[in-house]
Amino acid sequence: MATATAFSPADTDKLSKLKSAVASLNQISENEKSGFINLVGRYLSGEAQHIDWSKIQTPTDEVVVPYDKLAPLSEDPAETKKLLDKLVVLKLNGGLGTTMGCTGPKSVIEVRNGLTFLDLIVKQIEALNAKFGCSVPLLLMNSFNTHDDTLKIVEKYANSNIDIHTFNQSQYPRLVTEDFTPLPCKGNSGKDGWYPPGHGDVFPSLMNSGKLDALLAKGKEYVFVANSDNLGAIVDLKILNHLILNKNEYCMEVTPKTLADVKGGTLISYEGKVQLLEIAQVPDEHVNEFKSIEKFKIFNTNNLWVNLSAIKRLVEADALKMEIIPNPKEVDGVKVLQLETAAGAAIKFFDRAIGANVPRSRFLPVKATSDLLLVQSDLYTLTGEGYVIRNPARSNPSNPSIELGPEFKKVANFLARFKSIPSIIDLDSLKVTGDVWFGSGVTLKGKVTVAAKAGLKLEIPDGAVIADKDINGPEDI
Numbered sequence: 001m002a003t004a005t006a007f008s009p010a011d012t013d014k015l016s017k018l019k020s021a022v023a024s025l026n027q028i029s030e031n032e033k034s035g036f037i038n039l040v041g042r043y044l045s046g047e048a049q050h051i052d053w054s055k056i057q058t059p060t061d062e063v064v065v066p067y068d069k070l071a072p073l074s075e076d077p078a079e080t081k082k083l084l085d086k087l088v089v090l091k092l093n094g095g096l097g098t099t100m101g102c103t104g105p106k107s108v109i110e111v112r113n114g115l116t117f118l119d120l121i122v123k124q125i126e127a128l129n130a131k132f133g134c135s136v137p138l139l140l141m142n143s144f145n146t147h148d149d150t151l152k153i154v155e156k157y158a159n160s161n162i163d164i165h166t167f168n169q170s171q172y173p174r175l176v177t178e179d180f181t182p183l184p185c186k187g188n189s190g191k192d193g194w195y196p197p198g199h200g201d202v203f204p205s206l207m208n209s210g211k212l213d214a215l216l217a218k219g220k221e222y223v224f225v226a227n228s229d230n231l232g233a234i235v236d237l238k239i240l241n242h243l244i245l246n247k248n249e250y251c252m253e254v255t256p257k258t259l260a261d262v263k264g265g266t267l268i269s270y271e272g273k274v275q276l277l278e279i280a281q282v283p284d285e286h287v288n289e290f291k292s293i294e295k296f297k298i299f300n301t302n303n304l305w306v307n308l309s310a311i312k313r314l315v316e317a318d319a320l321k322m323e324i325i326p327n328p329k330e331v332d333g334v335k336v337l338q339l340e341t342a343a344g345a346a347i348k349f350f351d352r353a354i355g356a357n358v359p360r361s362r363f364l365p366v367k368a369t370s371d372l373l374l375v376q377s378d379l380y381t382l383t384g385e386g387y388v389i390r391n392p393a394r395s396n397p398s399n400p401s402i403e404l405g406p407e408f409k410k411v412a413n414f415l416a417r418f419k420s421i422p423s424i425i426d427l428d429s430l431k432v433t434g435d436v437w438f439g440s441g442v443t444l445k446g447k448v449t450v451a452a453k454a455g456l457k458l459e460i461p462d463g464a465v466i467a468d469k470d471i472n473g474p475e476d477i
Helices: 009-023 030-044 077-084 117-132 147-157 199-208 211-217 237-246 284-291 308-316 343-349 369-376 411-417
Strands: 064-066 087-092 110-112 138-142 164-168 222-227 250-256 266-270 273-277 298-307 325-331 334-340 354-357 380-382 388-390 401-404 427-433 435-438 443-451 457-460 465-467
Touching (some): 009 030, 077 117, 087 117, 087 199, 110 369, 117 138, 117 147, 138 147, 138 199, 147 164, 164 199, 199 211, 199 222, 199 308, 199 343, 211 308, 222 237, 237 250, 237 298, 237 354, 266 298, 273 343, 298 343, 369 380, 369 401, 369 411, 411 435
Parallel strands (some): 064 354, 087 138, 087 222, 138 164, 250 354, 401 427, 427 443, 435 457, 443 465
Antiparallel strands (some): 222 298, 250 298, 266 273, 325 334, 380 388
């Protein structure tokens, strides 16, 4: 915690008032209370590190290792089993499917062939465990928003050859901006009074839940952390092997930026350490430079590999002081503040931390129905082991850009408006606006825009082949 000297008398007063208010919140544990007060204290002391732009250096290949320079893997299945026996897979499962119009955890949205994100993850680990005779466990970090639903959902995997453990990330009270009191103290006792403080919380939560010690006791050494909606985040033994050989406590997978990723955080070398630079930390006059693909060529996929005993050491020392991301919200007309941290920002606290510059295929997130269109189309196939693989028939290394109007935002509406998912192997870009409905067996090629006139329904007939066209009415098809 910051020393008292960093606080103005007003802030000291704020913090002590907050402490006594938080003490009365019996919905949360003592660990959560102290974690929250600690976070607010850091926020008030304004310890945010100021980035000196002139000190930023592009990381060398020693620090951000190109994928093909990673240590070679042994072909021996016994060696592979040894590696896998040291591994734990952890998926960040705190998010809801609300932005895509779904209730419950986002990880239960059906991705392909009736299988959900979670089904695919379980299939992948089952296949590894069966093939190599190992027991890689799956951990799901839930938030209070997804916890109850997830417990019910994982029951269906009870007969699988995989240990599934769930634990909750912290639950912190939202802060009323005006007077710095916890929202739940204002009589807002429902879920709206609380928030999960970002995935930087994965490290203390792993420890506080008792899961970390249990895993260490079983001889586990590394955890592979990824977002549950990233279909590309599959176990990669090449990365794990490299980290074990080189005693790297932390590895962030990065991949080359495209114009779609200009806002993503990037890795820099700063004062002799590798660290994450997020757009929020960039001074206004440098934002365009940050977004340029020339100077900052890579971005964070949020696939992270972390040594378990290093997590224990750093959490116990209270050393993981990641940048605080203030996230202002409004709840029933009341302005509130939630303070969050990100797991990627922890990179600078671990010894021998590196980035791995991985192929783009390891970053396939589904954030919107436009992404669902990609992964449900002929651009991808699903293997029996639960892997989503890109179709080699497409020669262009980058995916088509897809923009769907608000009529397609919710999964149910998206599915209703496509009788079947069009063939998009040769598509460069698609933009759809208005009340548009697609028949079955449609093929889209090149640059296609479909814009229904206001108040008119536009149907694309079954079997239509549309190449490099702007369609505004049936006469254009």
